[in-house]
Amino acid sequence: MKKYIPFFKAGMMEEMAYKTAIFSWLLITILQLTCIVFLWIAVYANAASPVINGFTFKEMIVYFVVTNIFSFVCLESSTLYDINTEIKDGTIAISFIKPISYRFRFLFRCMGACTCRLIIMGLPSLIISFSLFIGLGYLKIESVPVFIAHVLLFFVAMILAVAMYDTIDYMCGVLCFYTTAAWGLNFSKGVLVGFFSGTLIPLAFFPGKFGKIVEALPFKGLSQNPVFILTLRVDLMTSVKYIISSAIWLVIFSILGKLLFNHASKKVTVQGG
Amino acid sequence: MSELKYYIKLYFTNMSRSMIARMEFRNDFIIGIFGFFIQNVAALLSLYFIIRNIPNLNGWNMYQMGFLYGFTMMPIAVDHLLTDELWRLAYFRVKRGDLDNYFLRPVPVLFQVLSETFQPEAFGELIVGAVMLIMCGIKCHINWTVSKVIVILVATFFGAFIVTAIKILTASPAFIIKRSGFIMQVFYNFRDYTRYPIGIYPKAIRILLIALVPFGLIISLPVENVMFENYNGLVLCIAIIAAAVVSMTIACFVWTACAKRYESTGS
Numbered sequence: 025m026k027k028y029i030p031f032f033k034a035g036m037m038e039e040m041a042y043k044t045a046i047f048s049w050l051l052i053t054i055l056q057l058t059c060i061v062f063l064w065i066a067v068y069a070n071a072a073s074p075v076i077n078g079f080t081f082k083e084m085i086v087y088f089v090v091t092n093i094f095s096f097v098c099l100e101s102s103t104l105y106d107i108n109t110e111i112k113d114g115t116i117a118i119s120f121i122k123p124i125s126y127r128f129r130f131l132f133r134c135m136g137a138c139t140c141r142l143i144i145m146g147l148p149s150l151i152i153s154f155s156l157f158i159g160l161g162y163l164k165i166e167s168v169p170v171f172i173a174h175v176l177l178f179f180v181a182m183i184l185a186v187a188m189y190d191t192i193d194y195m196c197g198v199l200c201f202y203t204t205a206a207w208g209l210n211f212s213k214g215v216l217v218g219f220f221s222g223t224l225i226p227l228a229f230f231p232g233k234f235g236k237i238v239e240a241l242p243f244k245g246l247s248q249n250p251v252f253i254l255t256l257r258v259d260l261m262t263s264v265k266y267i268i269s270s271a272i273w274l275v276i277f278s279i280l281g282k283l284l285f286n287h288a289s290k291k292v293t294v295q296g297g
Numbered sequence: 298m299s300e301l302k303y304y305i306k307l308y309f310t311n312m313s314r315s316m317i318a319r320m321e322f323r324n325d326f327i328i329g330i331f332g333f334f335i336q337n338v339a340a341l342l343s344l345y346f347i348i349r350n351i352p353n354l355n356g357w358n359m360y361q362m363g364f365l366y367g368f369t370m371m372p373i374a375v376d377h378l379l380t381d382e383l384w385r386l387a388y389f390r391v392k393r394g395d396l397d398n399y400f401l402r403p404v405p406v407l408f409q410v411l412s413e414t415f416q417p418e419a420f421g422e423l424i425v426g427a428v429m430l431i432m433c434g435i436k437c438h439i440n441w442t443v444s445k446v447i448v449i450l451v452a453t454f455f456g457a458f459i460v461t462a463i464k465i466l467t468a469s470p471a472f473i474i475k476r477s478g479f480i481m482q483v484f485y486n487f488r489d490y491t492r493y494p495i496g497i498y499p500k501a502i503r504i505l506l507i508a509l510v511p512f513g514l515i516i517s518l519p520v521e522n523v524m525f526e527n528y529n530g531l532v533l534c535i536a537i538i539a540a541a542v543v544s545m546t547i548a549c550f551v552w553t554a555c556a557k558r559y560e561s562t563g564s
Binding site: 051063203 | 348
């Protein structure tokens with residue numbers, strides 16, 4: 025464990041170097057949310073009932089604001105590109121003989137980067153938006169201890185989500201052993217994960233059988249479940265259930281990643297190493 | 298005239314080089330198209346899942362919304378196909394200082410940059426867009442007239458010019474501040490606003506979308522005209538062409554002024 029701490033720190037430092045990226049995210053997100061707010065105002069104005077698929081207008085706005093912050097902090101990892109770079113410049117050969125786990129090295133770096141984004145942008149924007157929500161009556165907190173319990177569970181769910189996202193990123197990175205299409209893989213992965221984890225719309229909007237299948241997939245643990253826990257949409261028991269299911273899926277995905285890596289590492293062709 | 302011929306020949310030579318370079322990594326290309334394709338499918342499905350809960354959105358039914366969404370892709374896909382090098386320039390090429398060779402050749406820098414990349418991934422967008430336009434267009438029972446078709450064609454081609462002008466304008470600061478990709482991203486993202494009928498926004502945003510970041514002018518108004526015939530086609534065409542000419546002129550002027558500040562890296 026101790027030997028991975030430097031990678032955690034390196035991840036934080038690297039993220040610090042991209043401050044403009046963090047602040048441009050803020051501007052882009054505010055623009056996006058403005059658009060979403062007007063869309064939902066129009067949707068609810070045209071709807072027959074004030075509740076659509078279990079969401080009132082206020083709940084919808086809370087959901088989108090928190091989801092945007094959450095996905096900025098957690099759903100980003102450079103692992104895929106890092107693996108691709110290592111394959112391209114040949115440094116991967118050295119990584120194979122180092123006495124550290126290839127997987128954990130990237131995981132800790134990703135965790136470091138997330139921690140940095142959480143401190144610089146995530147926590148301040150969450151605190152500001154929660155104060156606004158409570159002040160404007162968009163979110164009601166009936167008991168403070170319960171809310172604190174939700175916040176603590178949220179952090180557990182968040183760590184699991186980050187680890188899960190990085191594992192998916194890692195698996196896509198390992199696919200770069202077979203193909204050079206890092207950009208396309210990364211883009212496709214982002215789209216699919218975003219769609220199935222509920223960052224575009226809550227999964228409750230997915231109709232019929234399709235909705236049931238998506239609900240059964242592990243991706244909702246990446247965004248929708250943590251957001252539901254934090255915004256008090258589910259009770260504590262359900263929150264714990266969400267966390268257990270995420271943990272199980274994380275183990276499954278880690279094993280799959282390991283198997284994939286074992287297969288791929290026999291195939292590796294180093295370009296110019 | 299011979300000069301124009303020379304440039305056209307040069308452009309196609311560059312483009313075919315770019316295509317050859319891209320085809321070397323065929324998987325990248327296929328996976329890239331797949332990525333754009335599913336991105337649009339995901340966005341469309343999301344829109345559909347929202348709209349199916351309500352009878353209509355301020356008078357727009359599902360098929361009309363689908364037509365609007367399909368049309369948002371057309372000018373943007375044309376631009377995407379031809380001028381994607383601007384993204385790379387704004388995000389990291391100026392910073393790396395690897396534009397030196399452009400400045401040494403007796404051809405305008407902007408011309409060389411724009412002819413650098415041909416982005417076949419944009420076909421993914423063009424296909425999804427065209428399918429949406431045709432499928433939803435049939436379901437909408439649009440009363441097609443010559444003037445509507447002309448407006449749509451003008452909006453696609455001159456709209457692409459306006460999108461390119463916005464990209465050139467926002468890429469130019471890179472020559473001074475080294476990286477301007479995020480400025481480009483902010484302006485480019487205004488196109489997302491046009492995926493929904495412009496009537497859902499308050500007046501200030503509507504004016505912004507029509508006059509300042511004219512995605513509304515090239516997408517929302519022509520589609521509204523097709524659906525509800527509430528604009529004069531001729532006036533709309535003139536407005537779009539005028540906006541294209543003005544924005545392109547300003548963009549080229551700003552680009553030339555900023556490019557003078559380019560300095561290569563010392564290393």
